[in-house]
Amino acid sequence: MSWPIGLEGARALLAGLGLGVAFGFILERAGLGDPKKLVGLFYLRDFTMMKVMFTAIAVTATGIGLLSLLGVVDIADLSVQPTFLWPQLAGGALLGAGFALGGY
Amino acid sequence: MRTYWSPYLAGLGLGLVVLASYLLMGFGPGASGAFAHVAARVEGVVAPAHALANGYIAGYLESGRLWAQWIVIEVLGIVLGGLLGALTAGRFRWRLESGPATRSARRLLFAFLGGATVGFASRVAQGCTSGVALSGGAVLAPGAWAFFAGFMVAGFAVAWLVRRIWL
Numbered sequence: 001m002s003w004p005i006g007l008e009g010a011r012a013l014l015a016g017l018g019l020g021v022a023f024g025f026i027l028e029r030a031g032l033g034d035p036k037k038l039v040g041l042f043y044l045r046d047f048t049m050m051k052v053m054f055t056a057i058a059v060t061a062t063g064i065g066l067l068s069l070l071g072v073v074d075i076a077d078l079s080v081q082p083t084f085l086w087p088q089l090a091g092g093a094l095l096g097a098g099f100a101l102g103g104y
Numbered sequence: 105m106r107t108y109w110s111p112y113l114a115g116l117g118l119g120l121v122v123l124a125s126y127l128l129m130g131f132g133p134g135a136s137g138a139f140a141h142v143a144a145r146v147e148g149v150v151a152p153a154h155a156l157a158n159g160y161i162a163g164y165l166e167s168g169r170l171w172a173q174w175i176v177i178e179v180l181g182i183v184l185g186g187l188l189g190a191l192t193a194g195r196f197r198w199r200l201e202s203g204p205a206t207r208s209a210r211r212l213l214f215a216f217l218g219g220a221t222v223g224f225a226s227r228v229a230q231g232c233t234s235g236v237a238l239s240g241g242a243v244l245a246p247g248a249w250a251f252f253a254g255f256m257v258a259g260f261a262v263a264w265l266v267r268r269i270w271l
Contacts, residue, residue, distance in 0.1 A: 003127050004126060004127050004128065004129065004130035005127065005128055005129075005130075006129065006130045007128055007129055012129065012174055013172070013174060013177045015125075015128045015129065016129075016174045016175070016177045016178035016181065017177050017178065017180065017181040017184075018181065019121055019124060019125050019128075019133055019178060019181065020133070020177070020178040020179060020180060020181020020182040020183075020184070020185060021181040021182070021184050021185035021188065022117075022121045022181075022185060023118070023121050023133055023178075023181070023182050023185060024181065024182035024183060024184065024185025024186035024187075024188075024189065025185035025186065025188055025189040026109075026114050026117045026118050026121065026185075026189075027114075027118070027182075027185075027186060027189075028185070028186045028188075028189030028190055028193070028195075029108060029109045029114055029189050029193070030108060030109055030111055030114035030115075030118075031108040031111075033186055033189070033190065033195075034201060035201050036201050036202075036203075036270060039263060039270050040270075041259070042259050042260050042262075042263030042264075043263060043267065043270065043271060047111075048108075048111045051111035051112060051115060052111045052112075052114050052115040052118060053115070053118075053233075053237070053238060053241075054115070055111070055112050055114075055115020055116060055118075055119060056115045056116075056118035056119035056121075056122060056238060056242070057119070057238065057241045057242045058115075058119065059115065059116055059118075059119025059120060059122075059123065060119045060120075060122040060123045060126070060132075060242035060243075061241075061242050061243070061244065063119070063120070063123040064123065064126060064242070064243065067127075073126075073127065075243075077130055078126055078130055078131070078243060079130055079131035079132075080240070080243045080245050081230065081231065081235075081236060081239075081240040081245040081247050081248065082230075082247070083245065083246045083247040083250075084230070084247060085246070085247065085250050087228050087229060087230070088229045088230070088236065088247040088248075088250040088251045088254070089250040089251065089253065089254040090228055090229075090254060091225045091226070091227075091228035091229020091230070091236075091251060091254070092225075092229055092236075092237075092250065092251030092252060092253065092254030092255040092258075093225075093254030093255065093257060093258035094221055094222075094224065094225030094228060094229075094254075094258065095221070095222050095225035095226060095229060095232060095233070095251075095254075095255055095258075096254060096255035096256060096257070096258035096259030096260075096262070097221055097225075097258040097259065097261075097262040098217075098218040098219070098220070098221030098222035098223075098224075098225055099218065099222060099233075099255070099259055100218070100258075100259050100260075100262040100263035100266060101214045101215075101217050101218030101221060101262060101266060102214060102215045102216075102217065102218020102219050102221070102222065103201065103202075103215060103218065103270070104218070104219075104222070
C-alpha cells in the first residue's frame with residue numbers, strides 16, 4: 001500500500017467525518033472553544049493557541065518527514081498550498097483583524 | 105467540570121489528526137471552504153443567474169451536492185466533536201463570552217463584523233487558520249508563513265483597538 005491513500009467517495013467522507021470529530025474534540029479539550037482564550041494571545045495573556053498550533057505543526061511535519069525518509073510516504077503526492085505571497089499576506093492580515101473582532 | 109488538557113498534549117493529538125489527514129486523503133483539514141460551499145449554494149438559490157455568471161461561485165455549484173463535499177462533512181465533524189468534548193467535560197452551557205464590561209449587543213455586532221471579515225479574508229488567502237496556517241504550515245508551505253505574519257500583525261493591532269470587548 002502506498003501513502004497517501006487518496007480516499008474517494010463514501011470512504012473519503014467517512015474519513016472526513018472521523019477526522020473532523022477528532023479535530024473538534026481536541027480543540028475543545030485544549031480550551032480553544034473559548035474565544036477569550038483565543039484572543040488572549042493578542043493581549044499577551046493566553047498562549048494556548050500558539051502552543052497547540054505549533055506543537056501540531058511540529059508533530060505533523062516530523063511525522064511526514066520521517067515517513068518520507070522511510071519511503072512510506074511519497075511527498076510528491078501530498079497537496080501543498082500554492083504560494084500567492086501577497087494575497088496570503090493580505091488575507092492573513094484581514095483574517096487576523098476579523099479574528100480579533102469576532103473572537104474566532 | 106473537567107480541566108483543559110495540556111496545550112502540548114492537545115497539540116500532539118491535533119498534529120496526529122493532521123498527519124492522518126495527509127496520509128488518508130493527501131491533504132490537510134480545513135474549515136472555511138465549507139462556509140464558501142454553503143454561501144455559493146445560497147447565492148445559487150437566491151440569485152441563480154448572477155451565481156452562474158461568476159466563475160468562482162459557479163465552480164462551487166458545479167462541484168456537486170453539498171453533502172458530498174469532503175470539507176463540508178469534515179466541518180460537520182468538527183462541530184460534533186466540539187459538542188461531544190463539551191458535553192463529556194461538563195462544559196456545555198448557553199453563554200456569550202466577552203469582557204466583563206461589554207454589552208451583549210455590542211459583542212454580537214462585532215462577532216458579525218468579525219465573521220464577515222474572516223469569511224472574505226479566507227477567500228483572499230485561499231483558506232483560513234486551519235487550511236492555510238495549520239495544514240500549510242505542517243508541510244512548510246511558504247504561503248502559510250506569509251499568512252501567519254499578516255495574521256499576527258493585524259491581530260495585535262485590531263485587538264488593541266477593540267480591547268474593551270475582551271478585557
